[in-house]
Amino acid sequence: MLRNEETRSSRQFLSGNEAAAEGVRLCRPQVIAAYPITPQTTLTEKLSQVVADGAFPCKYLLVESEHSAMAGVMGAAMMGSRVFTATSSQGLLYMCEMLSYASGSRFPIVLANANRGTATPWSIFGDHRDSVAMRDSGWIQFYVESGQEALDTIIQAYRIAEHPEVSTPVMVNIDGFTLTHTYDPVSVPDQETVDAFLPPLKTTNRLSLENPKNLCFNIGPDFHMESRYQEQKAFRSAEKVIAQADGEFTALFGRQHHGMVERYRCEDAEYVLAVMGSVAGTTRVVVDKLRAEGKKVGLIKVRCLRPFPSAFFAASGGSCKALGVLDRNISFGYEGALYTETKAALYRPGATVRTLGFIAGLGGRDISKADLELMYEKLENLAAGKPEEEHQYIGLRWS
Amino acid sequence: MKSGTKPGLNRDYRLPASEGEMIFGTGDVTGNLTAVNSGWRTFRPVIDGGKCVRCLLCWVYCPDGVIGKEEKDLTVDYDYCKGCGICAHECPRAAISMVREVS
């Protein structure tokens, strides 16, 4: 283990799940409840060991389902405790009912989701159809590119979720296997620095003997909309808080994750691809290669699906000649969800940017550099007025 | 007569009149009674203190907890009595009669 004396962090060779677990350890939740599911399992196994080793005071609830995992951490959050859970795919879908309970009542729960396709057909491999299906559950959603970003985003997630103006649960999405089970050098911060960034949870949205409360009310038509309006305002606040948290994080830890959305070599780019998750890493390499060849290409890494960086797309997303959106999900009967969202954000009077929606990487299908180069080529074709179908499958066996 | 220990209607309660007065999330104070239940009743229980031997069966069986035992005679909180009649039905001394409400 190498120690960097300047930033007081240690450099370790960790899988994405292990890195996320390190992030959780450093945030010291009082209650963890989790249920095993591939490819999340190694994350909660590691936490189980860390708790058993007494690394920090924590009650680890061995629940009998994901529904109970989310209900269990919600129960603890109701009592004012910091909590954590993790899941994947069918497990996330099984939690669905509790996700909206937790968000509607504004509990700052943090959940790591190892992205995986949803049955059927069965697959343990990665895509975003699980978390995208939960887009409207009222959770903030991050998608990360690396194990390092998984660790850092878990720490940021608590800071954001627990901010009094936000007080909303956060889901950190980590691509199954591509990130969860691949190893990279990861800088693990020390406890003091994390403590300086993340103070203990303080909230009045809890039960207590001093101020007894009713939580999780039934609210009828008279005030229901006002309650939902509050939730939407929390997401508006989150946009600001996410940027602030990232700024402070950078100052303390020396790493920047660019808040809700990152632009990579987009300044003068003519052909830009928007992606979420681990494929951003491969796309950077492709962008560098094509740039070296003199092509004006760029990458937009969408880190948050909710809140969606709509203002970013409205302001700058349309400045290129052609914008492609890569979705590792599909909403049957229409298109990829990120594509729909992006187009809606771009739409405004006089908008001229041409767009293509790419579907790739479903159920663990690899997205190669050649696939990404092909996408940029199609964007170039589109800008040049050559015929390109708006919706395209990349990497489909027969096409 | 209302027993002093029973909770009462929160007469000062007003629904939120502005965004700032709205509850946060789904949490609010406990024990906030904003409507009485007396209108549910067709018959009201009347306790005959002379017959009552304070066995407290009515007090214990009353679903709504409206019978008070802090006074010399048992009391009934008519704001919250729904008139179910369990007290009269179970009274071993027939000390409680159900009297029709007149509007």
Next chain:
Amino acid sequence: MAIDYKNLSDRELIYGQKSCPGCGATIAVRLALKILGERTFVCLPACCVSATTNVYPETSFFVNNVVTAFPATGSTLAGMAAAAEMQGLEDVVILGVAGDGGTADIGLQALSGLCERNDNVIYLCYDNEAYMNTGIQRSSSTPWGAWTTTSPVGGTAKGETKIRKNLFDIIAAHRVPYCATASTSYPRDFMEKIAKAKNIRGARFIHIQAPCPTGWGYPAEKTIEYGRLAVESGLWYLAEYENGEVKLNLHPPKFKPVEFYLKGQHRFRHLTEEDYKVIEDQRDQEWALLEKKIKS
């Protein structure tokens, strides 16, 4: 602990709720809170009690309470108890209150997890023998022959066709430190069980029969009467499981004929003398099983 009504507090910790007149479930919650006191944290799922106590802006509980999802009483309680332990709140009670559908059907998995982990929780199931909050649909605790809106009576159907689950046995099979049945018509017995449960650590389960005038179809004043008849006719029993042993709290020397219990209830009014015999046979089989479990 001997219960003397005179010494119980006159203060109500649930009050003004909008339950039907004569509601047995409300009796159960009210009396439980009398024993458990102010330092109780209540967790309810969707059920009659939550629907009649927790509609904004009215709150009828005078202690901390939450409403969780229908299947999640056991799991939410587990989290609450875990947090209480981590925060060092040793002298509090984490109390679950759920109906029979929320316990025996949709909530059974989470409850099983709670019992297996032996979480430090009291779980009170008030059994009104159907989904009453949604308008009288059968649950797995609805007795044989009972009419509900989903176990109707018609040309070929005469009410519920299945024998109810025995929750007492299911929970005792988890080897929890304390498990009991009770009846709202036997409040002293019930409150003694609550008091006993309060002084035990771990998962404690009390299953109380709570007659429902609306769903069963009898006049509201007869809630106590029907609960008593259920016990006297042997169709409900008062028992405890503790330290690996089953104990009967009340053994009627001779069962009353079941028709005294069945006849006045709308839900059983289609039953014939032959059906009464079927119910008595079921009862006798259940008691034979029960007696085998009781240490002589």
